[in-house]
Amino acid sequence: MKNAVKKILSVLLMKLMLSIVSVGGIHAAEKSVTFWMQAYGDRAEQTKAMDIIAKNFEKETSIVLNYEIIDWGNAMNKYSFAMKGGEAPDVAEWFFLTSFAEMGGDEYGPLQINDVAAEVGAENLYYDAAQQECKIGNDYYALPWRMDVRIMAYRKDMFEVAGITNIPTTWKGLIDTAQKLTKKSTNGKIKVSGAAYYITRGDFFQSAMATMAQNNTSVIDIGGTKSMINEQSAVESLQFMQDLVLKYEVMSPSHASATVDTMQEFLSGRIAILLGAGPDVIKMQQASAPQLDGKVIGARLPSKAGGNQTSSIMFAAPVSIMKTTKDVASAKTFLKFFMSDENQLLISKGTGLINANKRVMKDNYFKAQWYQALADQANFAKNGDIPVPFWAKISAFPQGPVANAVNKILAGADVQSEANMADQQIEQIIADHAK
Amino acid sequence: MQKKKLSGYYLLHTSTPYLMLIPGIVGIMFVNIIPSLQAIVMGFYSDSFTKRSEFVGFEKFERILKLQEFWQVLGNTFFWSLATLFFATVLGIFAAILTNRPYMGKGFFRIVFMIPWITPPVVASMVWKTMFNETLSPINDALIMTNIIDSSIPFLINPSWRIGPLSVPMFSLLVVNVWNVFPFMMIMILAAMQSIDDSYYEAASIDGAGKITQFFKITLPLIMPVLSISLLLQGIWQFNSFNFNYLVAYGGPLNTTKTMAVMIYQKAFAEFDYGQAGAISAVMLGCILIPAAFYIRHHVNRLETVRK
Numbered sequence: 001m002k003n004a005v006k007k008i009l010s011v012l013l014m015k016l017m018l019s020i021v022s023v024g025g026i027h028a029a030e031k032s033v034t035f036w037m038q039a040y041g042d043r044a045e046q047t048k049a050m051d052i053i054a055k056n057f058e059k060e061t062s063i064v065l066n067y068e069i070i071d072w073g074n075a076m077n078k079y080s081f082a083m084k085g086g087e088a089p090d091v092a093e094w095f096f097l098t099s100f101a102e103m104g105g106d107e108y109g110p111l112q113i114n115d116v117a118a119e120v121g122a123e124n125l126y127y128d129a130a131q132q133e134c135k136i137g138n139d140y141y142a143l144p145w146r147m148d149v150r151i152m153a154y155r156k157d158m159f160e161v162a163g164i165t166n167i168p169t170t171w172k173g174l175i176d177t178a179q180k181l182t183k184k185s186t187n188g189k190i191k192v193s194g195a196a197y198y199i200t201r202g203d204f205f206q207s208a209m210a211t212m213a214q215n216n217t218s219v220i221d222i223g224g225t226k227s228m229i230n231e232q233s234a235v236e237s238l239q240f241m242q243d244l245v246l247k248y249e250v251m252s253p254s255h256a257s258a259t260v261d262t263m264q265e266f267l268s269g270r271i272a273i274l275l276g277a278g279p280d281v282i283k284m285q286q287a288s289a290p291q292l293d294g295k296v297i298g299a300r301l302p303s304k305a306g307g308n309q310t311s312s313i314m315f316a317a318p319v320s321i322m323k324t325t326k327d328v329a330s331a332k333t334f335l336k337f338f339m340s341d342e343n344q345l346l347i348s349k350g351t352g353l354i355n356a357n358k359r360v361m362k363d364n365y366f367k368a369q370w371y372q373a374l375a376d377q378a379n380f381a382k383n384g385d386i387p388v389p390f391w392a393k394i395s396a397f398p399q400g401p402v403a404n405a406v407n408k409i410l411a412g413a414d415v416q417s418e419a420n421m422a423d424q425q426i427e428q429i430i431a432d433h434a435k
Numbered sequence: 436m437q438k439k440k441l442s443g444y445y446l447l448h449t450s451t452p453y454l455m456l457i458p459g460i461v462g463i464m465f466v467n468i469i470p471s472l473q474a475i476v477m478g479f480y481s482d483s484f485t486k487r488s489e490f491v492g493f494e495k496f497e498r499i500l501k502l503q504e505f506w507q508v509l510g511n512t513f514f515w516s517l518a519t520l521f522f523a524t525v526l527g528i529f530a531a532i533l534t535n536r537p538y539m540g541k542g543f544f545r546i547v548f549m550i551p552w553i554t555p556p557v558v559a560s561m562v563w564k565t566m567f568n569e570t571l572s573p574i575n576d577a578l579i580m581t582n583i584i585d586s587s588i589p590f591l592i593n594p595s596w597r598i599g600p601l602s603v604p605m606f607s608l609l610v611v612n613v614w615n616v617f618p619f620m621m622i623m624i625l626a627a628m629q630s631i632d633d634s635y636y637e638a639a640s641i642d643g644a645g646k647i648t649q650f651f652k653i654t655l656p657l658i659m660p661v662l663s664i665s666l667l668l669q670g671i672w673q674f675n676s677f678n679f680n681y682l683v684a685y686g687g688p689l690n691t692t693k694t695m696a697v698m699i700y701q702k703a704f705a706e707f708d709y710g711q712a713g714a715i716s717a718v719m720l721g722c723i724l725i726p727a728a729f730y731i732r733h734h735v736n737r738l739e740t741v742r743k
Contacts (some may be wrong), residue, residue, distance in 0.1 A: 038618070187586050201685055254569040255588050257591045258684045270570060396706040398685055407689060412595075435481075 019107070031327060033062040033334045036078070036089040038317070039069050040146075040351035041280035042287045049350025053343050063330050076392070081110050082322070090325040091334055095385065097133060097142055097318045101390040109209075110141040110320035116332055120339060131381060136387075144320030146288060146348070146358035149314035150198070150301065151377045153266065153277035157295045158192075161271075161413055162295075167299045169307035171214070171240060174273070178250035181272035192263075194250035195273040197241075197417035200261045202408040203397045204241070206313065206384060207218045212237040213305040213382050214311045219402055220426060224388030227426035228418040229402065234253050240404065244384045246412060251264035256410050268294065275301060276312070282370045283352030298305075298373030300380060312377050313384035318355050354378070390433045394426055401425035473718065477713030495714040504690055505698070505715070509722075511693045514600035515609070515680075516673040520666060522613045527620025532650075534621070535628050545625075552618035560682035563611050567591045567683070591684050594691050601719075602691045604684060611679050620665060627661035628654060667730055674723050695719045 014395070024268035040046055046069060054065040068089070070078060082088035092110075094100065101109045106250035117140035119124075122131065149245055154167070162181050168174040178194030185191050197207035212218050217233035220226065244251040255262055263281055265272045267289045274281070277298070285296050303311035319338065321331045337343065339358050348355045348365075354374045355361055361375060374433040385391055397403045409415050439651045481491045500503045504699030537699075551559070565571055567590035575587040595604035630656065639649045676697035680686055688702065695715060703712035 080704065080707070182468055185586065189586050202687055237701055252569075254589060254592050256688060257569065259564045259568040259591055260570075302743075339437075393708075396701075398687055399701055399706060407687070408523070411689060 008417070009073045020247055027029060030064060031062065031330050032066055033063060033327070035067040035091045035093070035131075035328050035334065035338075037067060037093040038075055038095075039071050039250050041283035041351060042153075042352070043069065045287075045350045046347075046353075047284065047318060052346060053338065056236065056402075057334060057337050057341075058103040061330075063332055063333065064362065065334065065342050068125070069269070069295055073326050078126040082185045082324075088322050088324045090327065090331040091319065091321055091338075093145065093317050093319045095315070095317065096392050097320065098136055098387040099389050099392045099419060104323070109323055110318075111328070112139050112141055113143070113332070114140050115319060116140070116321075116335055118174060120336060126250060127358065129314060129381070132387065133316040133385065134318045143318040143335065144316035145319055145353070146317045147314055147374075147378060148279060148317070148353060149358045149374050149378045149381050150206070150276040150278060150312045150384075151191045151373050152299045152301045153198075153274040153281055154297055154299065155266070155269070155292075156273050156297050157268070157292075158272045160169060168273075169300070170300045170302050171304050174275075175244075175248050175250065176242070176274060178273060179248060182250045183431045184249075188250065190252040192269070193255070193271045195244060195275055196251045196255055196265070196271045198262055198266075198276040200263075201397070202258045202260070202407065203403060203405045204256075204410065205395055205397060205400065207242065207276050207404055208238065208313075208406045209332045209384055210301065211241055213313055214301065214309070215240075216304075218310065218382070218386070219394060220384060220386060220388070220430075222336050223391070224386060224430065227430070228424060229405070230416070230423040232236060235415055238409050238419060240304075241406065242409050242412075242415060246409055253410065256407060267296075279353045279370075279374055280351065297341045298370045298376050300373065310380050310382050312381040314378060314381040315384045322353065327418055350397050360425070390429050393429050401429070439637075454667050465553045471716075471720075474713050477709050478711075478717045479713075480710055491662040491710070495710045499711055499714050499718070504693075508688050508693050508695055508698045509718075511600045511605065511690070512674060512676075514605070515612070515676060515694055516670055517607075518609055519612050519673045519676075520618055520669055522609070522664065523616040523669065524662070526613060526617040527624055530617065530621040531624040532630055533626060549618045552616075554615075556615075556678035557682060559615065561569075561610070563679070563683050567607055574724035590686060594688060596707075597691065604688055604691045607659070608683060608692050609678055609737055611677070611683065615679070616669060616673070619669065623661055623665040623698060624658055630658050639719075650739075663730075666702070667727065671723055671727060673720070695722075 029032065037046075038279065039185065040241070050067050054067060059064045067226040078087075079092070079094055079096075079100055080103070083422070084127050085108060088108065091258060097110065103109065112172040114389075120143065122140060122143060127136075127146050127147065128283070130147055134140055134142040134144050142146055152167075157163075158181060164177055164180060164241060166173075168177045176196060180194070182194035183191065183192040191238065192217060197335075199203060207421075209219065212234050215237045216231045217228055217231065217237065219229050219234070221228060245253050255265075262271060262274060263277070263284060265271045266277075266281075267285055282296060282298075285292050303309040319335060321328065321335060325331045338347075341356075341357065344355050344357050344360045345363055347367065360366075366372070378418060394400055398407065401422040408418050450676050479490060481489050481494075530548050533540055534548065534638060566574055568588055569575065569587045569592065572587065574590075577582075578584045579587070589603065590607040591604045594604055596603060635653050635657075636649055639653055644652065674697050676694050676698065680692050680694045681697045681700065684692045686697040696719075699712045699715050699719070702708045702715060713740070
């Protein structure tokens with residue numbers, strides 16, 4: 001009896017082991033690619049677009065796409081850990097390519113993909129500024145998909161009520177217009193800001209970069225060898241930001257609070273002009289404030305002198321293959337599939353972003369006023385992320401040198417003193433990296 | 436043969452409790468002790484996330500001690516812990532007294548008082564962010580509608596008014612934290628109060644002692660063992676406070692609500708300065724460990740004296 005039970009148990013155990021191995025075998029035979037992507041605009045629309053791409057990719061190639069949409073708040077941590085050997089995708093849509101590449105070293109980080117770039121004709125296909133963010137030296141380590149360029153968004157209905165017909169193109173024009181649009185309560189507190197920066201969490205870093213671009217300067221030089229933040233043009237730009245709050249009183253000081261989302265304030269009618277609006281503003285408006293259709297208008301950001309001067313910053317999102325991928329061929333197949341004109345148009349529509357692909361930008365979809373404004377601004381924008389390895393430290397929030405200085409300046413601190421302190425901190429970062 | 440069996444059994448019997456402890460100890464070592472020690476050791480190495488670390492001795496410690504931000508944050512952390520402990524304890528005692536009396540619905544109020552403690556910090560933070568938003572705050576709306584104030588209170592905006600670590604943003608977050616912490620104190624004190632024999636109060640009443648005298652002469656001394664342990668635990672937890680300081684205000688505005696835990700997080704994961712983060716962690720450990728060690732030693736000595 002005992003022997004019979006033992007035999008039955010042995011047979012069952014063997015069957016169980018065989019099943020596990022065969023199931024594992026089936027899964028092992030199934031190819032898959034893991035793709036991480038940042039969250040943009042309306043999450044439901046982005047998910048819908050990615051689901052279509054995943055389904056079509058599997059249909060065409062029999063490779064399963066596992067994608068994950070990452071919140072911007074988590075992205076830095078996730079990619080930092082990936083560069084140090086933590087969990088990493090096969091293909092990543094990310095940022096700070098140069099920083100992460102140096103962080104990842106020889107073992108982790110992005111794979112050089114000159115072959116893929118040549119196959120898609122990257123050199124002639126993508127806008128030059130977008131390509132800069134995908135190269136290290138002369139080699140491609142990514143392909144660019146989206147272009148995130150910051151523009152001025154204004155409320156047409158509020159302009160009409162105030163009787164304003166001209167769009168400001170200079171700093172002086174902006175102040176005059178904003179003063180007409182600003183409304184205050186009886187005790188002098190701003191109820192409606194004539195102009196405000198597009199920020200959340202009280203992070204003014206990108207606003208400061210854009211304002212400096214409007215005065216033809218930046219935080220550091222393009223080679224990353226020296227700080228420029230305490231030079232006259234940069235100090236003027238920071239002074240302009242402070243003046244909007246304290247001198248001209250067209251921007252509420254409450255925007256520096258961690259609880260304020262100025263896009264929501266803009267859609268709620270408490271801000272008339274949003275400076276540095278991201279491309280996703282229109283998608284958010286369509287989803288959460290459809291009553292404002294036709295009333296949110298995009299335009300080129302004003303610069304100090306006006307005319308055809310650079311007045312904004314732009315970012316491209318590099319899409320890279322990670323060195324840690326176990327199936328480079330499948331990863332390359334997905335990259336080419338994702339970067340195809342058809343899929344880039346689909347994902348641009350899903351996220352409300354313009355594309356780095358010149359062919360895609362010719363589609364009728366981008367003929368709408370908002371996208372025309374973005375495309376126009378792209379011609380007068382400089383890189384928002386300077387391709388140096390320590391850029392992540394300079395742009396850190398809230399205690400990075402620039403974010404820290406801007407917050408103190410908007411609270412009333414002396415501009416030159418804060419700029420000098422930020423300059424010392426930036427020079428320290430540059431020196432530390434050079435060691 | 437029997438002798439051998441007996442000794443084998445005896446060995447197994449006496450060593451089994453220690454063997455049972457091994458998995459737990461190994462788990463604590465790998466999950467808690469080793470990572471903590473590694474974090475402190477990081478403070479002695481250069482941070483560079485892009486390059487291989489090298490030993491720099493006390494350079495990171497020297498740098499943080501020269502940072503004005505560090506001293507501000509250290510002051511914030513001590514103030515935060517002490518203020519939370521004080522107000523949460525007072526409120527906890529008050530709530531425990533209220534819910535210790537016999538009346539209908541007592542259970543309901545005990546549950547209601549527990550809600551702040553069981554609400555996930557992320558959820559609570561999102562709600563309080565709206566409560567503190569200058570334009571969307573229902574608190575401001577209610578106060579303005581009832582003419583108590585004529586303009587919104589800037590709960591989390593750049594502080595023009597500050598006395599040391601106390602500012603409007605710090606006070607706002609303290610309200611949130613005390614709201615979150617007092618249920619724990621209430622439950623601990625309530626449990627301790629329920630173990631006090633009623634005969635003490637009866638005797639005190641007969642002797643003519645009023646309610647306040649009874650509280651200070653009977654209740655407080657008898658709940659002191661539980662209260663002191665609760666204060667120690669909460670003191671450590673509040674010194675390590677991160678949730679509301681980061682989730683509601685990101686340590687701002689202008690570092691007014693930043694605690695050491697938030698500073699460590701931002702140094703490590705926003706500024707990629709792992710060395711400085713490790714150095715600050717070491718300082719933080721020293722700040723908690725020294726008073727905790729003194730307290731535990733004093734407490735153990737007192738227990739041993741009582742036992743003798």
